[in-house]
Amino acid sequence: MKNFFFDALGINSTNNLALHRFARAVGIPIDRLRYYNKCNKIPTGNDLQSIRETTGISEAELMIQMGVMDSRIRSLFQKNAKQIYSLIKPQIKNHDKRPSIPPLVYETKLGKLYQGDCLSLMKNMDNDSIDLIFADPPFNLKKLYPSKVDDNLKTGQYLKWCAKWADECIRILKPGGSFFIWNLPKWNTHMSEYLNGRLTFRHWIAVDIKYTLPIKGRLYPSHYSLLYYCKGEKPTRFHPDRLPMNICPHCVGDIKDYGGHKHKMNPDGINITDVWLDISPVRHKKYKKRNGSNELSIKLMDRIVELASDAGDVVFDPFGGSGTTYAVSEIKNRQWVGIEIGPVDDIVNRFENINNDIDHLNKIRKNINCLITKEDLKRRIENNWWTPDSVRKKIK
Template structure:
């Protein structure tokens, strides 16, 4: 945990040195650890103490800690030539040994690999995939079937995150779409990286409640789904509409549409950037692994929205294989990789029929104002439908004549 930019800047190499420096600086040990572990630039008073201790100014401290604001960035850009020559003079860092990846199975549309996603992406051609969906580990100290260490320092997690993000940017086609699923906290950092290379489209809030409230915090009730494209215009954006929200008991209106009922699109209500209809996967019938699993409904919506049949979809974090199943059913080519066991993913393909039926049902109940089942219930309970509004209008017109 001492392999950290702040500790390096302060020449701290052991816990004893950390305690001694905290005493010298007159900064509480807990505060010093907070700055280091959370990657936070120190307060003005504490930063001045560190500068005095190191014999440097604030500018140099910012550079040492990688805290680059726009003013500093402008200065660096103005001296790009000198900085480049300084960097060139440094000894090149040794390249890390690339980890091997193995092709474990193929399907009609896809290829499934086992191994490290960055190693696989480094072998992929630039501008080669149409859609990327990424659901990386959240760094929450959770147990994964792969044995992956999901609890590293924030600095290490963010460095790794930037590495795989930049590879994704490279392999994404011009006009292609990229979606990243993560906690809002991490998505703020991910956006900072992606904003430099891709065009921001939406921050989609997917309303899925966590199990328990967190003390002294607002109740966390959504995951962040970032949506970016490469370039100014998407190659694919297939408009998606949802049925009208109605009472699940009586099938009556939840909202009062007044005299605007006849102006509602018969294909449904526009999809917004708040999705509250994505269920967590809890039922044993649909759950294929112990750790978190994404809903087929989520991936069906993303893939249908931002790609077309025959396009190539890439997911660098296979998990339970939901992206690959949805891609296969929707007739997209796909490339997948999982660092852990892949047997459960292969098993899902052997049991694909019920998942095919599930997606078929989802699609039959989208882009309509009311599903057939709901329409029948509304008619039985005396509620309006597009047909009854049309007949009412015809009657009023005939009375005027």
């Protein structure tokens, strides 16, 4: 993030003496001024009043300079759009030039894998050509990726980069197509704001996975955010799987009291909610396709691909990693387009051994779209617990 706050106030951020003088003049502790600047936050209350009175800057000008606009300023921009555009037109760069297409490194019956920068590939993809896009970018957590991409960008740089690839994703998405972004809640709040102006919000799905150790002074981060948007008013594909009801893993008995409503429960399972509690991180060596921790579970991708695409549709994922999206798409008869900026050996190996993913996926799918899994049903009958059949018979 640049020094928008200090620049707006005419403070040189490297001149400590000037900063101290300013802090004294406005009566705001220096640490708080630095926070406003570092995090690009508009001061409020007494701090704002004091800055206004001391410097003469208005709140509106401060907001414009810092790029944090409220609805008043936004609507003034809209009203004066013609004049503002003619003022900035000479500075707007022309991005029409297409970079060359990254090399195609692997092909299957249904998919194409490229190696290089996803932006270069997307710039060469047609408008409105993809049915489902899933993006799992680096989270800017200073991780070392095999591709050695810079995972320690300044906040502003990272968000600018995210907006660039999101723009291309939005352009190539078909009307009615779905766009999912997997990221930390911290980043997805920004992505959500960006997407709200361009696509239709469907869900913020909280996927319950602890992704770090407890941090002092913070709540224990326990969910990843999965943003789900569609292009246009509603998605053309929407077939969520249904899940088994929660039962006690030890005695296979009920955890919740369903009272007199058991017979009304859908034998195909429970409606999926926007909180997903059943996705585990890929830790087991048997299932891991690459070293390190940035590999998504096949169960997660299966759910998304099933929910938002049909066989024959085209799925795109701009951040290949170990190729989870591509493998699931191939298995489920979707066409796919993939790209990875770093080594692609993990993806190619995965496809060479795709039977492992097929077996794994079959196991996963065997236990969904039913109210009680086959295995649990057997144990429930043995333990005299109700089953969908037994409650229905009683009602008859």
